[in-house]
Amino acid sequence: MAYHKSRKSRNINMKNKTIAKVLNLIVLIGLSLTILSLLAAPLVFTAFAKSGLSLSGAELDYVVNIVIAVIYICAIPYVAALVDLKKVCKLIATGHPFSAKIPKCLKRISIYAASEVVLFNLITIVLFFAYDVYLYAATILPCIIISIVGVSIALLSFVFSKLYEQVVEMKEELDNTI
Numbered sequence: 001m002a003y004h005k006s007r008k009s010r011n012i013n014m015k016n017k018t019i020a021k022v023l024n025l026i027v028l029i030g031l032s033l034t035i036l037s038l039l040a041a042p043l044v045f046t047a048f049a050k051s052g053l054s055l056s057g058a059e060l061d062y063v064v065n066i067v068i069a070v071i072y073i074c075a076i077p078y079v080a081a082l083v084d085l086k087k088v089c090k091l092i093a094t095g096h097p098f099s100a101k102i103p104k105c106l107k108r109i110s111i112y113a114a115s116e117v118v119l120f121n122l123i124t125i126v127l128f129f130a131y132d133v134y135l136y137a138a139t140i141l142p143c144i145i146i147s148i149v150g151v152s153i154a155l156l157s158f159v160f161s162k163l164y165e166q167v168v169e170m171k172e173e174l175d176n177t178i
C-alpha cells in the first residue's frame with residue numbers, strides 16, 4: 001500500500017513538473033516573440049507608412065519616430081509582466097509552488113496590466129489631440145480591446161495574488177502544527 005501511494009504521488013509530482021515546464025516554455029516563447037516583434041517594429045511600420053500614408057521625407061520620419069517611441073513605451077509594462085510570469089513559472093517548476101514570492105509577482109503583474117491600460121489610452125489621447133491622428137476604427141477598437149483585456153488581467157492577477165497569500169499562510173500554519 002505504501003509503495004502504491006508513493007508511486008502515485010511521484011506520478012502527480014512528475015505531471016505537475018511537466019505542466020510547469022510547458023508553461024515556462026510558453027512564457028519563454030512569448031517573451032522571445034515580443035522581443036523579436038519590438039526589434040522588427042521600426043522596419044515594419046516604416047514600410048507601412050511609406051506605402052499607406054501620403055507622407056514623405058522629414059514628415060514621414062517624424063511620424064514613424066513618434067509611433068515607434070509609443071510602441072516601445074507601451075511595451076515596457078508588458079515585457080515586465082512577462083518577466084514576472086516567467087519567475088512564477090520558474091518557482092513552480094523548481095518545486096516551490098507555495099513560495100511567498102508568487103503573490104508579490106502576481107501583484108506586480110496586476111500593476112503592470114493596469115498601467116498598460118492607462119498608458120495606452122493616455123498616449124492614444126495625446127496622439128489624437130497633439131498630432132491629429134484620427135483613424136477612427138483603427139484607433140478606437142484597439143483602445144477598447146486593450147482596456148478590457150488589461151483590466152481583466154489586472155483584476156484576475158490581483159484576486160489570484162490575494163488567494164495565493166491565503167494559501168501560503170494556510171500552508172505555513174499547517175507546517176507549523178505538524
